[in-house]
Amino acid sequence: MKFSIGGPLKLAFRPWVEGLENVPSQGPAILASNHLSFSDSLFLPAVLDRKITFIAKSEYFTTPGIKGRLTAAFFKGVGQLPVDRSGARGAGEAAIKSGIGVIERGELFGIYPEGTRSPDGRLYRGKPGGLARVALATGAPVIPVAMIDTEKIQPPGKVVPKLMRPGIRIGKPLDFSRYSGMEHDRFVLRAVTDEVMYEIMKLSGQEYVDIYATAAKRQIAEAAKAEREAAKAEARAVKDAGDKGGTEQERSGS
Template identity: 50%
Template sequence: MLFAALQHVLPPVLRAVMRPTVEGLHHVPRTGPVIVASNHLSFADSVVLPIVVPRKLVFLAKSDYFTGSGPKGAAVRAWFEGLGMLPVDRDDSRAAIASLDTALGVLARGEAFGIYPEGTRSRDGRLYRGRTGVAHLALTAGCPVVPVGLLGTADLQPVGSRLPRPAHVVVRFGEPITVAGEYDDVPAGRARRDLTDRIMAAIGELSGQESAGIYNDRAVSP
């Protein structure tokens, strides 16, 4: 009951406080499975996106956020559940496979799943090469991918900062990238790479970021 209540209360309250500028929201399907793929600049990205998307948007978050004890642990758990987060154990060697299975379960229920193809936050503001998990999800679920360009979230909550700061945030949604019938005769590996590159190119156009041209292997905890 608390979870459902928070899902109705948190988004409008946070929208009123943050007042993000939102463009292209009509590109997000109101029903059916969809992947919302965004650039990643700040921990705040996972707060901003769920409050502007007009439907439940599920992200994966470290399981540590859901296992705290006492009043603080309960508050943190309620906060993440209220934003539609699901726990994933990133210390498990099988976590990558498990997280993909969890995401496919979300899509199989006809829900929206949020993902950062770069894998981790950009510390220098450049857009890094996308990992092919996003394409695997889209091709397996047969669902569209809506690219998103986030601007200003790095100023809202810089890496290493515990509390948000005043900042102008812009969220740009692009046209959905469809996959149905487009990769039927393409080898799986090539299809995943090509689709991922298409998604990242769309994200780059929306965010205006310089392309790094490499993977972001820098470990950054959310």
């Protein structure tokens, strides 16, 4: 399915790629990318000659009905690996275990260190659990990747994509063997993650925000809610003022 999807995708969107030579032709590696759109998990595999496996929530593979089966087949075809995300800690451990398994098979493992899509096109703080632990536990090189303009092709909530050329920049592999055996040291995990995010920032040219994307999404949602409530309050105040004015006119007329 990779080839049946990848060919038409490249033909329709003509993605440009820099640094493809940095992806090894064989052997394990971790591709750590920024995350702007759902389509990131389609465009990156489409330009690679090798299979790359990402983590996906298990609900994509277990939804009943014809639509559920088609969805499961699609995600399996594009190299998505189901992980049960019930419980934050359990989900994290399952993702790490799955990533290590991919690397031990000598394959490419894809991961989004931000943990979720950027809500506004900026680059957010990487989560230290998955990426760094898989890298240090396996010794696999980490290859930073920057997706360019994919959020313009398919913004969150949009089903029909816009035809335009996205870009992909692939950086040189990063070696973290100096931290071998320290995958449970939180300061080391933070240092490894920050180094990778810095390289992604240089490749993507994104503004960096030193908070997690999940926190940013909450802030954006809360601000939007507050704005809606303020608009409703203003509308009520205008209505109340109009009703009061009408009542006073009726009284003066009587």
